Amino acid sequence: MSKFRNNIINIYQEKGQDWLNQLPDLLRILPDKWDLSDLKSVENLSFNYILKGFQGKSPIVLTIGLDNNSLYQEAKTLRAWSGLGAIKIYEFDNYLGVLLLEQAVPGNSLLNYADTNNTLAPIMVGTFPNQYFH
Numbered sequence: 001m002s003k004f005r006n007n008i009i010n011i012y013q014e015k016g017q018d019w020l021n022q023l024p025d026l027l028r029i030l031p032d033k034w035d036l037s038d039l040k041s042v043e044n045l046s047f048n049y050i051l052k053g054f055q056g057k058s059p060i061v062l063t064i065g066l067d068n069n070s071l072y073q074e075a076k077t078l079r080a081w082s083g084l085g086a087i088k089i090y091e092f093d094n095y096l097g098v099l100l101l102e103q104a105v106p107g108n109s110l111l112n113y114a115d116t117n118n119t120l121a122p123i124m125v126g127t128f129p130n131q132y133f134h
Contacts, residue, residue, distance in 0.1 A: 004045035011047070012066055019066045023049060026064060026096065034091055034100055036062065052103060055090060059103035068097045075099055 008016040030036060039053035039062065048065040065071045075092040078101070082088070091100035 002045070004047075004049070007047055008066065016066060023064065026098070030062065030098065036060065036100075055100070059105055060090065061101045061103045063099040063101065065097045065099075068094050071097055071099050 005020060008020055010016075012019065027039070031039065035055055037054050039051040042050045042052060047067070048063050048071075050064075051062045053060055053062065063071065063074075071092070072094055075089055075094075078086050078089050087104055088102040089099065090102065092098070
């Protein structure tokens with residue numbers, strides 16, 4: 001049995017087993033519900049079932065969890081930081097325990113700029129929202 005399955009069953013017992021049994025049904029309806037494609041689960045799952053894929057042409061992360069309160073808190077926190085450097089929430093369904101997020105796609109490494117004409121600090125500061133410096 002996978003670590004993920006063990007974690008879910010150890011924490012939630014029968015409720016966890018029921019949730020795991022219903023997970024394939026949820027995975028069948030979500031692509032149509034939110035126009036998702038090419039969904040692939042990530043490695044090293046622990047407590048949430050996480051998939052990467054696309055909504056249209058946009059890369060997304062889909063988090064499915066049994067602890068709806070934790071997902072609600074995550075959604076609430078990301079909404080509070082909306083426009084301030086946090087990833088976007090595209091959809092949240094507390095009833096289903098599903099959170100659809102913008103996928104953070106890596107850009108250029110700052111290591112390429114280290115010790116080069118003092119350019120690293122201004123680049124880093126430019127990534128912070130302005131309210132941190134008022």
